[in-house]
Amino acid sequence: MSTKQKAFFYYDIVSPFSYLYIKQRHKLDLHLDIEPIPVLLGGLLRSTENRGPGEVAAKRPHTYQFCVWQAEKLGIPLKFPGHHPFTTVAAQRLLVQAKADWQMVEKAFDYVWLEGKDPNQSWPEFCTYLGLPSDTPKPDDPAVKSRLITNTEQAQKHGAFGVPALAFNQQCFWGADSIDWVLDYIKRPGMFDEPAYAHAGKIPSGL
Numbered sequence: 001m002s003t004k005q006k007a008f009f010y011y012d013i014v015s016p017f018s019y020l021y022i023k024q025r026h027k028l029d030l031h032l033d034i035e036p037i038p039v040l041l042g043g044l045l046r047s048t049e050n051r052g053p054g055e056v057a058a059k060r061p062h063t064y065q066f067c068v069w070q071a072e073k074l075g076i077p078l079k080f081p082g083h084h085p086f087t088t089v090a091a092q093r094l095l096v097q098a099k100a101d102w103q104m105v106e107k108a109f110d111y112v113w114l115e116g117k118d119p120n121q122s123w124p125e126f127c128t129y130l131g132l133p134s135d136t137p138k139p140d141d142p143a144v145k146s147r148l149i150t151n152t153e154q155a156q157k158h159g160a161f162g163v164p165a166l167a168f169n170q171q172c173f174w175g176a177d178s179i180d181w182v183l184d185y186i187k188r189p190g191m192f193d194e195p196a197y198a199h200a201g202k203i204p205s206g207l
Helices: 016-022 041-047 060-074 089-097 102-113 123-129 142-157 179-187 195-200
Strands: 005-011 032-038 165-168 171-174
Touching: 005 016, 005 142, 016 060, 016 102, 032 089, 032 102, 032 142, 032 165, 041 142, 089 102, 089 123, 089 142, 102 123, 171 179
Parallel strands: 005 032
Antiparallel strands: 005 165, 165 171
16 A cells, blocks of 8 residues: 655635635545645735735636636535635634644634634634634734744745645645646656646746
8 A cells, every 4th residue: 555645735714715625635635645734825925926816806806706606616615704805814823723633624714614704703703613612812822923934934935826735746736726737746746847847837937
């Protein structure tokens, strides 16, 4: 029996695409040992000179409606919170502090994208939903804060420029629709050395 490859899944619960990804992650269970790692999407975007679709007025309706359509096609229930994006610093720190396993991670996403709620507006309920005491305070431990920053820096070093991002074997795959690509890469580990891929990865900018 072959040993599964270690992989890192970078996420922020503000991302509906990360929610759609984790609901399909079972497709990778036979091949990868995936560790969920919370990051701050805002920090990752800034470090890579990127912007989230929720920050671009012309892109917001299209992106959100595409999420609804994609969820329908996949048969995954989805309910947008009353406002989006929203800050997830406290929630992501809590997931770091709790050393959240997949069960807790999925609960956190469900609170936002199944229940349609912002943890900041109902913190005690959010904590209870995760299986934690309702009086759990918002994390203020410097070590927890530092760990979240380190996670975000690690994601960037692994090639992530947004979430969801799955990194393994010195490659990084971004987006909820990249799971099939990951499966193909596992079957063809030399994929990125093939001429077409190697050329596409080195095309210079014309701007």
